[in-house]
Amino acid sequence: RNLDETHATMPMFERKAVKAGLDKDDCRKNRNQQKVELRKAKKEEGLMKRRNMADVCVEIEAPVEVEVASSISQQAAIVLGFVQRNGPAEEFDDAFGATKWLRKKLSLARNPPIDDVIQAGLVPAFVTMLAHPESTMQFEAAWCLTNIASGTSKQCEVVVSHGGVPPLIGLLSSPSIDVCEQCVWALGNIAGDCPAMRDLVLQNGATDKLVKLIEATALMGQMGPLRNAVWALSNLMRGKPQPSAAHVTSVLPTLAKLLLLHDEEVLMDTCWALSYISDGGDDRIDLVVHAGVVPALMTVLREKAENKTRTPALRTLCNILTGSHMATQVVIDAGILEVLPEAIKSTKAQTRKEACWAISNVAAGTSDQVDLVMRSPLLANVVDRLANDDFEVRKEAAWVIANILHSFSSDPTNTHCAMRASTLVQLGAIPPMVAMLSVNDAAMQKLMLEALGSLLGAGELLGASKGVNPFLVPFDEAEGIDKLETLQEHSNEEIYQKAISLLEKYFGEEGDEDENLLPNVANGGFAFGGNAPAVVGGFNFGASPIDVM
């Protein structure tokens, strides 16, 4: 027994013996610490899933390792053996670990080893593992396929040709939301590759399952999976030739509902989906109008400051404006003209261009619709854009002016229509119109020549009582006559013919036809007008390419 409990003696300096070996307690502490770290990792992994941080995980993977390819063959052997032996339970962990390892490699931001994985023959194995009863395994396999499908068209094709699409679609109704989300991702990638792939996904019945998933996740507020599903749906609607009307019809009611959600990502992809659908013939536009989405799109345009959603919403509305007069009217009634003044002043050229395009479509409508444009303050903005903007925007503004003036040339005795020209002149349209004659774009030059012809014609009608065409002086002041004379030299026959006829008609000049019939070699080539683009039919044209953010 130790008599003295507290040992109040001098402390000796005690140092650990120099050759001290392993200490049981230290080793145990070490083990304990390892256990704590393992637990932490496991916990963190669980949380990542619950937090839907899977997409974030991709980014935090380690940089590319050397010898990835040789390790791929090792891991592939594990996975392939597992699949060949019909998934024996005792091999599950190894196979799962190997699949996960492969998934991580495929998720590398730089040079993911997609071809190595394909060459190892893993694609059919991953497809088979989609049918594994364990949802974690389905998840990893789907993730691998997602990353392969996100590669080149050829790589994506491998997933499709090994029958990946039907099981991926089947898993859209999996009870595991992670699995659903991953399959959505994979299918979105496949559908986004090309219209042929898209149709394959559609033909396998993806829309119905996707729509169900969207409705369910929206109801539960599972925003991560929902966003992915909407993105995938938009890819299913994208590209030309467009998907069949039946597929479009089956998704429109869902898209209409999604427009009411307050989630920017969801709104953005919904609007894009609608813009793809509406980028077609009048029948498609009517389907969209009948789905009742116009007011909601207008709300998006009014309330959202972010271009992410405004751009596709505006695009869709503009697409609808190109439709029948009825469709155009629905958009006008919803108040498109009230939101455009802001768009036309946007700092983004793309948006200003779209705004002008929208107005040009109204200006191509019924007489009442043209008058709405004439009465709108927008008209001054359009003239301003025509004078001071990027070429692409000026072109669209020119179409507005041309369409307005076309209403007179198609009804050349209508004073009301002629008065529209007068309004344009008062707004200062002539100088920028003349300036457009100098652009290096034959179609635009022709359009402006026609428009100016209409304008001068309207001047004739309005000045008939006084005997003076009021627009000739401003036209001359804008150096229009000089410009027309220059155009007599133009290589494009139509252009110089038009220029000559205008000069002859309004300025009484005789053209020197013989001389001007000679081909113009000044530009260094013999061009008899063969390089002029085909005349654009009517006043509509297809959607121009847009930078998708």
Add this chain to the structure above:
Amino acid sequence: MGDTDIGPILLAAQSADPAVRQPAEQQLEAAKASNLPLLLNLLARELSNEVKELTTRQLAGVLLKNCLTAKSADLVQQRQAAWLAISPAERHTIKTAVLGALASPQQSARHTAAQVIGAIGVIELPHAQWPELIQGLADNTTASGNDFLKQSSLEALGFVCEEIDPAVLEPQANLILTAVVSGMRKEEPNMDVRLAGVRAMTNALEFVEKNFEVEVERNIIMQTVCEATQAEKQEIKVAAYECIVVIAELYYDKLPAYMPALYQLTLAALQKATADESEEDVGKQAIEFWTTICDKEMEIEDEEAPGPSHNFVKQGMGQLVGLLLEAMCKQDEDEDGGFTLASAAATCLAQIALTVHDDVVGHVIPFIQANIDSADWHRTEAATLAWGSVLEGPSDLALQPFMVPALEKMISLVGTPTTALPVRDTAAWTIARICEHHTASIQPQHWHVMLREGSVDPSGALIEPEGVLLMALKDHTRVAEKVCTALYALAEQVEDERNNPSNRLSGLFVTLAKALLACTERHDAGENNLRVSAYEALNMVITNAAKDTHVSVGQLLPLVISRLEGTFAMPIVSSDDREAQTELQGLLCATLQVITQKLGPQAAPHADQMMNLCLQVFASRNSSVHEEALLAVGSVATATGRAFEKYMPHFRPFLSLGLSNYEEFMVCNVAIGVVGDICRALEKQVMPYCDELVHLLLRNLQNPALNRNVKPPILSCFGDIALAIEGGFEKYMQVTMSMLVQASQTTVDTENPDLVEYLNQLREGIFEAYTGVLQGLRAENKATVFEPYMMGALELIRVCNDGVPQNVTGDSVVHAAVGLIGDLAQTLGEPFKRVARSSPHKEYLKALLKHGKESPNKETGEAAKWASQIAFKD
């Protein structure tokens, strides 16, 4: 008991015969409980009574002191309070009696009295209750002519100084110093007085800081101490060098002026001790001085202590290392492990290597080269030890030229049976150090020589013997134990390749496992920690084994299970047998744990057997075995998942026992970790056990006696439970949420880095709890249940953000906090976002998220990105 003669009771309480001892002990305990003043009074009278037996006087003194102080902080507080509760008059009586005993001619009586005075002084002085004590003791040493009184008064001063908060005595520092210096000066003729003076000085050094600042006073102190190193009496010299060691520790920055003298003194002492065995203790203290200087200069280099470094070691190393190497040749013939002059010198050399890095190499190489092949094993061993001692500190580049020949020499020393045992031992240890610090220098051919499997031809004739280390595992236990350390170090290096398909251990796994298992079975494995080392090395080999060894690891499992089974059949006749059994069970449980952890679900078929055995192990009373068994059960739970449910009814009592074991807090801590394992394994099926678990965890949180480091894991454990039972946690919401708020209000002294560290752990635990609860509720659409507690969570986030600029909030807390922001947004949706996006919340939330995004830790950055996305961008 009033006039009882307490002597016989005290004697009886020391009896070896329980029949005599126990009634006496009970009587004393009863007296302590019923009338403490009376008991103390009796003891004091016994101690001071010169006619009593010396034994009983001493017993009385010790018992008296034990009533005033204790080892554990809790008991100290209790006993101090009990003393202060006694009336001043009664205390005065007791103190007077004990003071009287200070002058006793009986050495042990006055020594014990000095201890009691020290104990009382420590209690009363901070309460300003015995103001005359220090003056009185000082007067005794300077003004009295009684050497007994002088000596014991100095001792008492030393005891007070040793234990008390220095701030309390600072005002009286001059008084104490005068008394102490007068006692220890060379003119003091009584050597006992002088010794007591030197020892008191050592204890007083901490609160004479102001005097140490004054050059004249510092010179006096230094001179007196240095003179004491030259005293005749051995004990005084040892005490004086100890005093110098403390000076080096406390006043490193003041040393330059004294260093020439101290250098001379210590080196001379070392030289003398090397030549004269009777000077060993003095020599060891002289070495300790240099080891302490190394500590200080390393602290300064690592910026753990304020600089500048005076580089004493670098400057003094030339001669010092030479003397240390000679001292290292003075090994005890057959002893290993004791702190001898040789091992003190080796320790110092190792510290020098860590302090001066490359510079040490040139000073040891000539010695090694001159002595490694010496015919005298002492010199060979010293050369070997020297090489092993400098392996950590110098750069690879500086050591590289010598590494290969040195390793080959070590291998040959270990592998040659005629090498003296201490040399084989040290050479094996040196190989372990090479494995630990310079694995890259070990070439394939060395691996082959050390670890190849022996081979025989079909007739059984030996073609090639097995590797040197494998053979050495069968050598003397001292050598085998070092080899285990080497294998442990080797396996430890592979940690980062643990989850690879294959790694450097793969080809060796079977060989090593076989050799280590055989080693654990040696009849003499109980000696020199061999069995423990072999099992620990095996555990490390398994822990870091790659995937391609899983089949072999799996084959170990039945073997380890049967070994554990076998321990219950061990014949137990003595407490030593019991101890051996317990130790073995702990080791085998640890092996089961690492195997199960490695194999995961593949271990599941053995779960029944393992659980059965672990439950039997819980019958043992040894806490470290409980830790091991609990950890093993946790691994089984992880491996079996939901199937673990069937073991719960049987395991539950032991889990509760572990959770209730607040005294052995490590057991409690491990049990809490296992609760987490079980929650993750059983998920919803853990529900029936939750009432009890939550109750025990809450009780632990409320228990002030439980080590505080266990509390953060408890908080985080609530998160584990909530994640497992999801909506089922609703019933615990009120009680747990208010506890989290309480815990959130903890504040600490932010100047103390230990406390800041703790605060961070605590907050991380709280955040983990919130996260678990939120994610659990979200899974069952019960988010609204959390709404009333949202502001509490936000408040802690705010506080943590406030702690960012002062560096109080660590990265792991930021990680947990931004994660929680995301969880709040994801789970509560609009109600949270509305609040989060309005002042004053948006300011601190955004600030913390921004800080998180800039974290050097990727996970924190990603969590912050995710959280800002979900909380502010939707």
